[in-house]
Amino acid sequence: MSTTTRVPQEERTRAMRHRLLEATVECLVERGFSGTTTTVVSERAGVSRGAQLHHFPTKNALVVAAVSHLTELRGGELGRAVAELPDGEGRTRAVVRMLGDHFSSPVFAAALELWVAARTDPALLEAVGPLEQRVGRETHRMTVEALGADESRPGVRELVQATLDLVRGLGLANTISDDTRRRGRILDSWADVLDEKLQENR
Amino acid sequence: MSTTTRVPQEERTRAMRHRLLEATVECLVERGFSGTTTTVVSERAGVSRGAQLHHFPTKNALVVAAVSHLTELRGGELGRAVAELPDGEGRTRAVVRMLGDHFSSPVFAAALELWVAARTDPALLEAVGPLEQRVGRETHRMTVEALGADESRPGVRELVQATLDLVRGLGLANTISDDTRRRGRILDSWADVLDEKLQENR
Incomplete structure (x- = not known):
């Protein structure tokens, strides 16, 4: 009997942690x-204060866990989306737009x-x-792979880094007004430059 | 007599407003x-609560005035610095680094x-x-001028915008760790690409 009761308890705990992390991210965004x-957060997640404090004793512990969790989730999503992109013409534009x-997502906010x-x-x-x-390292690695960039060539690493700093700056611009069209x-335009530069270096 | 007493009063008011705005920016940074x-802020500026409330009735009024004031000041500084840059080789690198x-300055923070x-x-x-x-418009105008970029050519406006979004992203990266070497x-690398692209379009 002990295993059949332990498994649901673990599942309940996992579900509760998940609700707390989701509620924290929603709260940060809003x-x-x-x-x-x-x-x-505990009200929003429908979790008792005692249970919340047991899992996350401080606000800082909660927000760091929440952002870490969601960032990994989104990283995974990005990775799968990149894997589904077609090769050939237009790929660099698609990678950069992605x-x-x-x-520019709520998780970035x-x-x-x-x-x-x-x-x-x-402390935070x-x-x-x-x-x-x-x-940062993980996103960089994924971008290099998606672009098929050869970082052993001079200047390529800096161009990949610049691409990521550019999208970070665009993400910031998007937080207080909808910047979708300008960003596109x-x-x-940047993808075309990048394509040319990466081909030069191939 | 009225003019000689009015002028010092105006000067005192201006100096007090200046101290309040400087103290606000320092406070935001720290x-x-x-x-x-x-x-x-009033303690830091050495200004009475009453006088402060007379000039800036709310915290929002104070912080918006402070950042507006300092941004204009820094914009002026940037304009003068750009005007002193030598022409010819290395100019684009100098503009972009500037x-x-x-x-990446405290005013950005x-x-x-x-x-x-x-x-x-x-409300804010x-x-x-x-x-x-x-x-944003003013910084864009100044950058176009400093780079000698011709925005009537296709793609040039987007590259100038990308440059500003890139430095914004780099500014954000610099806020929680010193990113000076990587940024350089x-x-x-970006300046070299920009130089080539702007020349193609000249």
Whole structure:
């Protein structure tokens, strides 16, 4: 009997953690970092304060876990979407536009809230710093692969990095107004330059 | 007598407003938006609460005025610095690096705090939106001029915009760790691409 009762308990715990993390991200997106309180999150997730504190003893623990969780989820989505892109003409545009959408999503807004809060909060920065480094490396690796870029050639690594810094800047621009059309034009134009440069280096 | 007494009074008022705005920006940089309170600012500026409220009745009025003031100041500085750059080889690298430094300054951090706070605060957004549009247009105009770019040629406008979105993304990357060396390499590489593309279009 012990195994049949243990499994549902584990599942319930996992489902509860999941609800807490989802509620935290929604809260960050809608109310910002300062409007995200453990009370609001537990109410939203339908989880008791005691259970929440057991899993995430502080607000910082909760927000870092939430953004980490969602970023990995989105990273996975991005990876699968990239895998489905057709090869050949138009691929670079598709990759770059996909990155642009990725950095303009609500999850980017949640991560931005965390990032900006960490700038003036040393304890939060200690958790956010390594998370950002890991996410950055993973996104870079995925972009190199999607573009079929050869980073051993001079200048290629910098062009891939510039592409990611560009979409980060576009993501920031998109937070206070809908920048979709302008972003599309800029990214198409950049994709054409990138295509030419990567082919030169092939 | 009335003119000789009025002028010092006007000067005192101007100096006081200046101290309030400077203190606000310092506060945004050091403590973030949520840590910036009118009490902390008035103490820091050495201005009475009454006088502060007379000039800036709300926290939002104060932070918007402060970031607007400093952004214009920095825009002026950037304009003068660009005017002193030598023509010829290396100019594009110098322009792009200057933009990179501009978007990695403490004033960018203060503006970022305001920007992110405005995302979830409709009243603040109403003030920040037009300010950002004006600043964006002015920075774009200045960049076109500094690069000697001809925006009537196809693709040139998008490359100038991409350059500004890139430095914004680099500015964001710089807020939680010192990104100076990586930024330098990326911007040199970007400048070389830009130079080639702008020349093609000349």
